[in-house]
Amino acid sequence: MPCDWTEQLYRRYGTVVYRRARALLGSDHAAWDAVQEVFMRAARSESQFRHASSPTTWLYRITTNYCFNVLRDNRRRHALLADASSASLSHSAHAFTIAAASFPELRVNLARVLDQVPQELCEIAVYYYVDRMSQDEIATLIGTSRKTVGNRLREFHRQAAKLTALEHSDHAAGGLT
């Protein structure tokens, strides 16, 4: 590992990665794991990283994708444990909600959504709602057109709203979420 370079990178951008991971994963412990993993990846991809026009955007994407993987893994682990113990799982302790003031019915568990909504839609929703990025910024970040970003956001709304409606009907029926 190129120590000096990684160390400088870590000191300059560590808080950015930590804060975003903390917001997405919901715990300090998980956020520190994310910091460790993201900077390891940065060290492994040093050349690619050095050529990135903006290290911050590069780290945003790596952090987001890492957190998505963790959230997905956590859900799988919970399912595994449920099988192993024949017990029902309560709500995930890592539950994280995406809340949008203009879309109050959209209050969904990100980990759950990730299982059912394509990652490229979730990624855009996180940039838009959590990071407050404009559609132009998102388009630049992920290398697509603004129109595509808008379309994907709409599609995310549609699919997430469908899930939320399903959750409501489960609750009404007394089912577990």
Add this chain to the structure above:
Amino acid sequence: MSSDEFEMVLPTSACLSDLALDQLITGETAGTRAAPQRAHIDHCGACRRRLKALEQVAVELFRAHPTLGSSPASSEATRERGRSVRSRARAALAAASAAALALALFVAFERTEPSLRKKGSVLTLDVFIRRADGRVEPLLPKGSAFPGDALRFQISNGASEAHVAVLSVDGAGAITLYAPNAPELVPLAAHERRLLEGSVVLDDQLGRERLLAFSCARRVSSEQLLGAARAIGGAELQRSPEPIAIGLPCLERSFFFYKVRPE
């Protein structure tokens, strides 16, 4: 740390995103490119508050973990970033002096055996708890458990085959092998994740309990591992920061939880 730092506010067309603010804070956007953004911040209360909130996260993290991030910044400091050669020199000096500590984060979960130091190999320990009412949930670091709760452990290892176990050091310093309940540690294939057999019901000893997951490069008997841990002593294991040198070719991972009485 308050949860306000993670508040989510809908973006408007004029306001700066967290990404743009982060680029200002880190000095990535500087000089003339930053001028319009700074002008906006000067006139926008929402963006000023958000910038302060982001900076506050950095300040608090820096206080808690001096090796992380640059020294505490203010909005003014952010504004001046990139202009002051002197302050950069100071930061570089601070960075250099903290280099060894900063790197500790990257190896915090990896012991010093060269054969086990593989990039990307991370030993993980997940703890699941079954409460008295039957609920099963993850036990998080610094979480609480009650006497009578049952724990199960899931371990995943890195790129090598390994032999794994979970030790506990309770509030009184007693060392117990929680898993496996067998003479030999559990063999895991490379990149395998396994929910270990059996559960452990917590006794009445209250206080801070440390769980240690070990992933050993060669076969190690349960007795050997226990003996090595007991040679160090429960009090030292409770107190010592990671990593702990137990004299065996093992990676380790630990976390604390608190055993308390139900209210």
